[in-house]
Amino acid sequence: MNLRLLLISILFIPLGSWAQSKKIAGTVKDENGVPLPGISVQVKGKTTGAMTNASGQFEIDAPLTATLTFSAVNYNRQEVPVISISQPFTLTLASKVNNINDVVVVGYGTQKKRDLTGAITSVSTRDFKEQPVVNVQQILQGRAAGVQVVSNAGAPGGEVSVRIRGNNSIKGDNNPLYVIDGFVGADPSSVNPNDIETMDVLKDASSTAIYGSRGANGVIVITTKKGKAGKTSIDFMTQFSSARVLKKLDLLNAADYALTANANSAANGGSPIFTDSQIENFKNNGGTNWQDEIFRVAPTQEYQLSIAGGNDKTRFYTSGNFLNQQGIILNSGLKRYSLRTNLTSQLYKKLSLHLNAYAVRNEVRNTGITGRDAPITQSIAWAPTLPVRDSKGDYTLNDPVGSISFNPVALATDQRRITHNSNFATIAGLKYEFVPGLTLDVTGGVNYANVQSLTYTGPAINSARQASSSRGSSENIGIQNTNNLTYSHLFNNAHQLTVTGVVEYQYFTLNGFSANANQPDLPWPGL
Template sequence: MNRNKMSFGHVKRFAFILLFGFCQIVLYGQNSKEINGTVVDESGIPLPGVTILAKGLNFGATTDFDGQFTITVPSENTVLVFSYVGFITTEKSASDSSFEVVMVQDIQSLNEVVIVGYGEQKKATVTGSISTLKGAELTEVPTSNLSTAVTGKLSGVVTIQTSGRPGADAANIYIRGLSTWVDSSPLIIVDGVERASFSQIDPNEVESISVLKDASSTAVYGVRGANGVILITTKRGKEGVQNISFTAELGGQTPVNIPNFLNSYDHLQLLKVAMINDGKDPSTEPLLSDESLEGFRLNQDPYLYPNIKWYDEVVKPMALIQKYNMNVSGGTKRVKYFVSMGYLNQSGMFKYTDMHDRYNPDTYYKRFNFRSNLDFTINKYQTLSVNVSGRSGEQNGFPNESNVFQTLIAKAPYLYPIFNPDGTYGANIQEPNPIVKIANSGYDNTRTNDYDVVGTLKNDLSFVTDGLELLMNMSYNSSVGSTKSYREQADSYYYNPGTQEYQQIIEFSPLSYSGETSTGSYRNIGLQFQLKYGKTIGKSELNTTLVYNQQNERYSANSPFVLMGYAGRVEYNYDSKYLAEFNIGYNGSENFAPGNQFGVFPAGSFGYVISEEPFMKSLKPVIDFLKIRGSVGLVGNDKVGGDRFLWQGLYSYTAPGSIGSYQNYSFGTTNPSNTGGLVESRSENRNLTWETSLKRNIGIDAKLFKNNLLNITFDLFDEHRTDILMSARSLLNTTGIPSPQYNIGETKNSGFELELNHKNNIGDFEYSVRGLYSFARNEVVDRDDPSGTPDYQKLAGYRIGQYRGYQVLGYFTSEEDIANSPDQSSLGGPIIPGDLKYLDYDEDGQITSADIVPIGYSNIPEIVYSISPEVKWKGFTLSAMLQGAANSSVLFVSNAGYEFGGSAGGGQVTETHKDYWTVDNPNASYPSLHSNATHSNKNTNSFHLKSGNYLRLRNVRLSYSIPESFCNKLKINSINVSISGNNLKTWSEIDDFDPETVSSDGSKGEVYPQQSIYNFGVNIKL
């Protein structure tokens, strides 16, 4: 009975729900409204793909190709939101009678500002060649160093990271390749003041980065602008509500491209083959006996037959990296502020650093960053800005850390065990144990403190005349570092498994303090005045800037020197269509002799915004913006290397040496006494000067389609660098005095850059793609080649730093082939079938140093490129970057390339060496094996010169912004969580090493490897 009543109750409720739902449908049908409309721009041109959303409701529509749309809304009170890339978001009530929606282009994007030397300009009217990057893009890259965070993000910029060591992992930066063999480092400017480096700045402090590349943009820096200029602008507070941002990141670092060396058995098998090839008897080597080889194959006794993969034993699979930042910004009409504090803790990747609690030899790096940027409005006409920043770094590690990697690559796996049976360290007389170096040799602790203070007083002189402004800037920058060293030694023994006896190789010595040494100091005091004037009359706009700049710099114990200069810029544009700019720098440097200390560096540029012409209006749907620009000018480079006063003659005192030495004086005849004296070690040359660079550039900036679907920037450039400092090579040295330096070097460099940006949205799905491609090729015009040098061995006509060696034709296939080929036995023998066969370039029947020719490229790539896609959908953002380089070479010699490291059995061998030439394997990838370190095969040659081309999955990032409704409940503005990775995968022809961490001489695959970083982060804004 009750059950029937209950069932009937359900039926009543169900019927009520149906009735209620039906009524709702009827009411909706009565109140709903179908809206048909069109969306156009200010010129009346239809906009396709505009997103239309009902505010607060989960539905919407998009416009078709003709800008038309249809949408049904529940009532006339509904508000429609119209959004489109490049236009201001517009809201419109459904009750409006007219539904032609006019969208206005985002003025902010039109007036986007670019930071330039001593000022800023509208991007639309810039005539120089400048690459820009927003600071927000830097914080998305999980890296410990700001210089590596810019990789692949700026056109024309080449970065090469040669080491992954914590605290020493900064990238070398080249702008538009190489134009000199002396010093190619760019000028670094932070908030208008020159700095020695920017790599240790916290990315959370950076507002933007501008890279100045052509003469027009760098001429105001005169004698220091030839290598390009990097401008770092840090964040400032804005008037409004206070903003607090906290970021925490925790990541794991793993070494990339770890070499895969062979085990002891395979190693010794190859050594046996190499000894036979060298005409040696393997039976004289006990390790190569059948019994011994079988013991290694079966791993019978780890003490008698060691098999140590040293790299795997020493290097951790993962180490931690932590980053934290908190910044506060805001302000009133009177005071604006930005204050930031950051902390980085990067662990090292070595095992065995925690074997005792007396000290920590781990190769860690810790850094604390602080910045306070304050702006005070003193009165109607004056504003004072004060920037105070600092960095405190601590770098720790065991002594001679770089030598450990050399040991790991050079040390054969069979030499001795890590630990003896009694737990002591294993060793032998010739080879120290790398574990001892890491865990029990002491440590070096280096602390560096940097302080920067910049004060800028901005004076509005409009009471004198409209548009007049005076800026006064004073700056102080210092850097001081020192290293405290502690040393100890642990007992190490050679254990003889046969006799079970121990022979002490290293005797214990306790940890002791061995002193403190300076790692260098730097101080820079600057003074700067800027007078600016701007005037607009009708459609004409004129802006002028005059600058006086003075710096007093001092490095360590060197003599201080002063840089002084003037700069000027005149900008003119008519109707934002016809653009012209003239820049000039007049600079002086104490590096040069009086009379040669000052120089003038002028540059001019033009621009033509052709899209503003009336005849282009019909193309507006396709070409929204098109600017043609060009520049030409002179800039200088005073980084000429050498001593402080390189132009002066130099005398050196030599202590008493052997009787008859030309550097000593001998008195007497029977029993002569030998006395030291002064020796002229350098001749005077008062005509020394800076390098001079003539730069030319033509560029195009284009925005295609009305909503700027595709932005294109293209630059074509060339450079002629003269007066490069070098020692004369064509003069005979008949005096015994080293040749003085002369400004006789000359190069040329040319190339192009292309940047493409595409951004669009389909409803609430947004996507963008950015592509960069840069090419720069240099050529030595004059490097004072000695007379009589064959053309093919001259430096002129070839690339800066291009490798030189023997050109390999292939392998010798037989004894007959060897007999019928030019004799190369003088390079090291014996020469056997399977050895490398060299080109007899001078055709004299012998292979000698006269046959050395240019081969491959240099180690600096001519081509760099990247592609960076990004998608956004409902709070999720997924981004990535593929970055690569081409037209570079990597030389593999010594331990990094040769079998057995170039020494008889002492080094390592890899899978590459297993595929060696034999009669049965004529198509082998490696020539015949030799244990002889001086064999012909082990000369620098094109076989050991590998392609440095690579493609990297540089970074991937997935982030999610927590819904605003949830954050509001917590009284938090926003929460963003992310997972990301950096340096995740590399594709190259080099298997065992990273193409960037092998040095130009090929001997240094033995450095701290680059790191892959896997990162989790959270950002909270209050």
Template sequence: MQKLRLLIGLLAFLGTFVAQAQTRQVSGRVLNAADRTPLPGVSVLLKGTTTGASTNAEGAFELSVPAADGATLVFSFVGFESVEMPVRGESTFNVQLKEQAQGLNEVVVVGYGTQRKRDITGSVASISAEEVAETPIARADQILQGRVSGVQVTQTNSEPGGNVSIRIRGTNSINTGNEPLFVVDGFPGAGDLNSINPSDIESVEVLKDASATAIYGSRGANGVVLITTKKGKVGKGTINLEAYTGVQIVRHKYELMNAKEFAQYLNEVNPGTGTGAIPQPYRQGQIDSLGEGTDWQDAILRPARMSNYQLGFNGGTEETRYNLSFNYFDQEGIVLNSGFQRATVRLNLNRKISRKLSFDFSSQLAGTFEKRAFANSSGGSNGGVILDALRISPIVPVRDAAGNYTYSNGPLPYVEDVGNPVAYAEKAKDYRTIARGLFNVAGNYEIIPGLTLRITGGLDYNNNQQDVYRPSDIFLGRLTNGSANRVQTNRYSWLNENTLTYDKKLNENNFLNVVVGVTEQQFYGNDFSATANGFFTNTLGSDNLALGSSIQTPNSGRFTNSLASYFGRVNYRLFERYLFTATLRADGSSRFGKNNKWGYFPSAAFAYRLIDEKFMSDFTFLSDLKLRVGFGVTGNQEINNYQSLARYDVGSYASGSTRLVGLVPANILNPDLRWESTAATNVGIDAAFLQNRITFTADAYYKKTTDLLLRVATPRSTGYGDILLNAGSVENKGLEFALNTTNFDTKAFGWKTNFNVSLNRNKVLDLYSVDELPVGASSSSLFVGAGLGQTSILRKGEPIGSFYGYQFDGIWQTTDEIVASGTKTAVRPGDPRYVDQNGDGAITAADRVIIGRAQPKFIYGITNGFTAGGFSLSVFIQGVQGQDVLNLNRYELESGITTTNKLKTVVNRWTPTNTDTNIPRAGSTIRRSTGIVSDVVEDGSFVRLKTVTLGYTLPKFGKVLKSASVYVTAQNLVTITKYTGFDPEVNSFGRDNLSLNTDYNAYPSTRTFIAGLKIGF
């Protein structure tokens, strides 16, 4: 027995020796080719076997391989291109993996989950962190501008902190919201994105068709934008620092009359003759000495700096990953004493407790501070500091001989009594402070392989305070002896979502993904405002309203609304080429009537990966070919709270010296009120050529929105002006194209191009009881009595945003011409002439016609990216074609009103000796008293060199510094347009649906130059 044991041991030793003689150890490190950082978790596999290893936190690995030549190692990692390396006697391997270009296996975020790009059946566009980083932007939604087909982004207000308006595939609604639903890290209804730091964004997905958005039900009709912030990555911790600073200058100014020209104009409209006439304001000798006078645009505008500082920490292990960032953004406004500041802290954590249990936590704390010197410097509602800087007399200096601000305009009574806009900008206070916290925590538990439960809780808290003070020593504060106003608003919502996801490959040919969920979201808000007048000191401003001698009645309010939902989605993949998606969501909203609390929103889509058919193998130039078709119904519930109920407003009246307060009915009860429904069909094609060097996407869609939440006029006998009903319909149909090409891709030189173009046609189909309805949201006193509040018309068969007014037909030249025309309108030579559409001899409201359309014929964007050595160049061009803009600044500054300054064009006004002109005579009031006219509706088409960025990546040096790059950026560098205003991209009435593309007292746009630095440790 002892000999037997000895023999067995000897054989085992010899076997081990032989095995070791047939294998040998290899080792090495795997790095990220982009920044030379270690890549942990990389799979190192001996090709053709199951033998392998993974890299550790330092990117290192060890592996036994056959001693004989012929073995090959395969290095693979999610998000990176795989590399194969033959062993050939080598024992040490240093491997660099390149990040994968966006391709079919890229994972994109969709509603309540993710999908491979190749498996998507709907219309979904994605923007990566790299694309976000290419352009320094102030707010997150600006990244969509010109980069996604079917998405129109308009900077409605260029003021720092100003809003943008986003339309995805057109305008669906008339009286309700048209903005998309924003979802930040899974939290829907994230609202204003001013507090989101763009540098924290990992990706942006835009869900455009009903197949993609139906899972958001009653909030999906206007499209959905999913924003995912950066998460921690496994590996050694990294520190990233970015800083940039720059200057903004006004892009374009109006050409106005100088002091001499305006004095001559005042003399012409005040000839000083006739009974009771006032004398002319200036003698000719005085006029000659006036010269250029004050350029009030230069006085109110300035070069303004902007800067941004970002510090980020990222890293983690397989169990715990983290991303922590700090950001400070500071932007001065080009208007004096205006600006915007934002400070944010973001912490994202991902913790894997066990193989089955994990947690995700995302959070952001943000504070923003906005200084607005943009309100009215003259009182009332007829303009603001921008418009006052255009219309105040250039003869008046900014400061008097003693160095004090000039109080108001002059000389009176020849000019309008407006305040000094520079004094207002410098002395008045209009501040807004917002504190916001956005938190989301989720737990994930794998019940069985493939079946995961996710429970999410979220909170969005927003505290907004606005302080306004107009001191007594400026024009606007003179009547009230100082005026203070403070407004406090609080908004918060909490969210609970519970989802089950079953993700299973059933067999070789069948794959199933099912998501079902139950969610609830509650919204709360309260408001308080107070106003006081008559301050004996301006020292404390709005900080102590009790100092005012006249305290106005304060206002306060509170609201709540809720949304409860059930949803489900099934994705089924057959043979890797037949793709099916079906979705259903049920939403219960407190905003609607008791008879229609619940709505149901289904969708279905099918995609056919034609490229995966065997018969396509002969078409070697094709890399991908997929056909898509989908249909679904989504909703829009964006109305104010309690609209279906019989509400009451506060009413009061004076009885002697006593104020009596009571309640008055506010609206008519409507228990049947429900959401708007948008039924949409989408047909698309995705194709790629030449090994994905060229990718192409095209979509055609048709959307019909019915049950519009429309305000319908009611008979006076009801005691109400209107009622909110589900009535009317609107359609949108369009085409979208996106083309991405890799033109060159070598180590020495690279060139890529991304191009997209979209066209949408909008039409009003039904308006309930009428065929047309003049509309317009202007509340300015400029329009009172002139019918200018109705600047647009809703008409069956026409798009929303159709400008409505009189057709300009030149200038009346002679008295004989006027008599021969038979016109009944009292006009003189030099007055404007308008087309008498109905031939009744008089210009009346019946002669108004559609004189322009705000919605563009098509929009486009093109980006070219170049690389050469360490240099990179990105050039982004944005364009809008076929839109009209209503230039109400020009309406006023070219009109016959005699008390304000005029555009330079008015120097060429009609006189008996200057008849070859379209500018009316001095003092003509016909244009102002008639309404809007076609000659102030301008072509707002433009092509803009939006962003140019030149960067250089510094060579790597040292062990601490992992990456470093510098860059310079120019924004809004060149704009080619015929529009005469500050900027053709404008809407002074913000997101108002009925006053699109209206330019009145708009904040001027800027041209910006930035220099920045990025460092990684």
């Protein structure tokens, strides 16, 4: 009898433990009361976890005896015992401040972190030094709270969306304003990430007011590297990496596809599309896995040589960079060539010079092919019963069952959409100190961007079986003059006063043209 009671007690122990669990729903915010997305909520010592959504909300089941941990990049980790949590639950997560004396670029000046009242996040070169980032947006991804980075195409040089605290407009542009070394409205693709010293993200009205309506979607201020006084340093960096598809879709093989096509035809009163001998051949020899045909292991190689140094009066930084990143889809990739020179010099006791100049050329190939006629879309729709090429060596053109588009391999290789984006910019200025604390900085900048687009579409992916070709060109010239008068003084070692007056002028001009032609068997011009 006692043994029976003991067994019953043991059986009910798991039920008793399960009954002691608790479902917790809550919200995580920062010190300013703004919801924080992407915060990791974990049951300490377990694999159970959740992430906060765009509104900072989460839900998780945890034992009463457990402890929840809340953590994210740039925020202090916090632990909360489950038994102490009451509903509704709201947690304030404090941001990390490594050094309250760190200087942050704000508008047309700088401030110390300890003096900031606006919502500003800083990312420095040490935060991504060991990672193979190839564009500005990758630096921000996961490193700046309240900033969402989404790759729209997933391809090298493809379009990337950056949203600071969500979308602000239904129809308008939601991209933030980029300011690079003082040039307002610069193109982020013109910056080599290895040349970046800091990125300051201005997120709220008080931070972005200086830029007016242009800063409505937030402002990202990029400061590139400067030389340091002392011994000249020469650095050479090289990186190699590769990318591949982590998981492919599990689709019907050729034999099952043929059987399904026949069954569908019979259900609609039609005759079989595939014969028994064809189906048997598919069973023995298989068909075409179109995902295997269009995807590849894509290597990336990058090289950079930089020279930095200077003395008490003059400091310089010069770099050259080459990037070759292949896409995981056949015939896609990105090449980037960049040169940069930054110079600061104390010409006289009260007069100093600063100069930033760079040249960047991006060559993007076949990364903007999206929609129904994209190779990825057709690789899951084109019949696995068809070969890549027919007996004559030409691309198979007609899918008698499934897709209404074109051969996926032909879509990847029988067209070329190439964009050459060349960007040249120089911004230079003189800074004069009238009396201690009163300075005038007069800066002028020129930004020249030239985009050449070359497109060729072969007859294999044209419904009229004709080749077509097009050419487009655009030229954008931007001129900026900024006059910044600043007075800054510390009174009695306790009260800091900074007054800034700015007069700025910008001028942009855009010219472009395009042309296209259609002709049977039009040859690729080789451009």
